[in-house]
Amino acid sequence: MARQKIAAGNWKMNTSHSDGYFLAEALTKAKRPSDVQTIMAVPYTHLGAVQALTFDKKNISVAAQNFHHEEKGAYTGEISINMLSSMHIPYAIIGHSERREYQKESNSLLATKLNLALSKNITPIFCCGEKLPIRKSKRHVSFVKKQLQQGLFHLSKSEIKNVIIAYEPVWAIGTGETASPAQAQEMHAAIRKMLADKYGQAIADDISILYGGSVKPANAKSLFGQPDVDGGLVGGASLDAPGFLEVINSF
Ligand code: PGA
Numbered sequence: 522m523a524r525q526k527i528a529a530g531n532w533k534m535n536t537s538h539s540d541g542y543f544l545a546e547a548l549t550k551a552k553r554p555s556d557v558q559t560i561m562a563v564p565y566t567h568l569g570a571v572q573a574l575t576f577d578k579k580n581i582s583v584a585a586q587n588f589h590h591e592e593k594g595a596y597t598g599e600i601s602i603n604m605l606s607s608m609h610i611p612y613a614i615i616g617h618s619e620r621r622e623y624q625k626e627s628n629s630l631l632a633t634k635l636n637l638a639l640s641k642n643i644t645p646i647f648c649c650g651e652k653l654p655i656r657k658s659k660r661h662v663s664f665v666k667k668q669l670q671q672g673l674f675h676l677s678k679s680e681i682k683n684v685i686i687a688y689e690p691v692w693a694i695g696t697g698e699t700a701s702p703a704q705a706q707e708m709h710a711a712i713r714k715m716l717a718d719k720y721g722q723a724i725a726d727d728i729s730i731l732y733g734g735s736v737k738p739a740n741a742k743s744l745f746g747q748p749d750v751d752g753g754l755v756g757g758a759s760l761d762a763p764g765f766l767e768v769i770n771s772f
Contacts, residue, residue, distance in 0.1 A: 522644065522683050524727050526745075527752035528769040529560040529646060529687075530759025531586065531614065531733075532567075541567040542574075547762035549574045549581055553769055557752070561759070562586045562614050562646075565600055572608055584612035584646065587620060590633045602634075606641035613638050614754075616648045616672060618691045628671030635673065639680050646685045646754065647673055648733070649712075653692035661690070662711045669715055678720050686730045687754040688712060693734025695756060702743045702750075705732045709749035738764050741771035 536544060545561055553559055562584035563571050571583040589599040605613060615638065616631040631647070638645040649668040651661040665688065673684065688708050690700050700708075709730050716725035732744050733754035744750055752772070759765045 522685075522727075522729075524729050524751060526557045526772045527560060527685065527729055527731055528557055528765070528771075529562060529584065529612075529731060529752065529754045530765055531562045531617070531754055531756050532564060532760060533586070533619070533756060534564060535760055536564070536567070538566060538570070542570050544760065544762055545571040545574050545583075548765065549578060551762070551766050553580065553766070554772065555580060557769055557772055558582070559769055560584050560612055560646075562612070568605075568608060568610060572610060576609065582611050584614060585610050585643075586614050586617070588613055588634065588637070590630055590637065592637065602637040602641050602643065606643060610643060612644045612646055612685075614648065614687075615645045616668075618648060618650055618689055618694060621648075622691075628668055631672040632675055635676065635684070639676070639683060644683055644685060646687050646731070648687045648689050648754070650689040650691050650694075650734070656690065656692060661708065665708065665712065666715055669712070674719055678724055681716070681720055682724060682727060684728065686712060686728060687733050688730060689733035689754060691734075695735070697735055699735040699737075699740050699744070700732070702747050705744055705750055706747035709747065713749050736768060738767035738771070741768045745772050 559581040588602045615634045620626045651664045655664045713725050729751040731752045731754045736753040736755045737758040
């Protein structure tokens with residue numbers, strides 16, 4: 522998969538089924554730039570409806586927010602990768618900081634999930650990012666490097682090409698506080714360098730790295746204008762169609 526401009530909305534546990542449907546319908550019908558891939562990571566209950574709206578469209582599609590690390594079995598309430606793949610869901614978020622925090626998902630568990638997604642041709646959106654004390658003590662780059670080394674870097678060259686990375690500083694998620702464009706660029710360039718050191722420059726240059734953390738219409742342009750920022754993973758601001766369309770048009 523070649524590097525591309527991506528505006529991914531992460532709805533989290535928001536919207537009723539009908540509100541979600543109308544939001545996805547508005548985004549699907551709207552005029553959007555043809556060179557930007559729009560992705561809507563919706564709750565499980567909405568996947569079928571949003572997949573039906575988008576499956577025949579070129580540059581807008583649906584994503585799952587998560588799936589279980591076992592392929593099947595007695596895991597009441599969980600969703601498997603096979604269920605997603607049987608619906609032809611093209612993308613899945615892996616390792617969002619809220620799951621790392623509340624579900625205690627570890628780097629090694631996320632590595633297992635990456636393997637599962639890739640084995641089913643589902644493109645993972647792999648999240649990484651540091652909390653505030655780590656940023657304050659200037660250990661953010663080494664912290665993220667460890668997340669990548671333990672969660673991602675077991676992949677082969679041909680596998681890593683099919684991964685999208687989302688850098689989301691935890692202190693900027695849902696807080697209204699955003700990393701400055703310079704802070705985002707610093708980390709994105711560092712991540713690309715880590716990828717280059719591990720897989721070679723050509724592969725590193727081909728991987729999309731998204732920024733997440735209070736992206737909104739007012740700051741999207743300056744963030745997406747950074748050379749190593751290929752787009753955004755957008756929470757709150759993706760729940761409003763006109764606002765998210767502004768974000769989509771910010772490249
Ligand atoms: P936010 O969420 O845009 O509401 O900060 C981003 C995310 O968690 O992906």
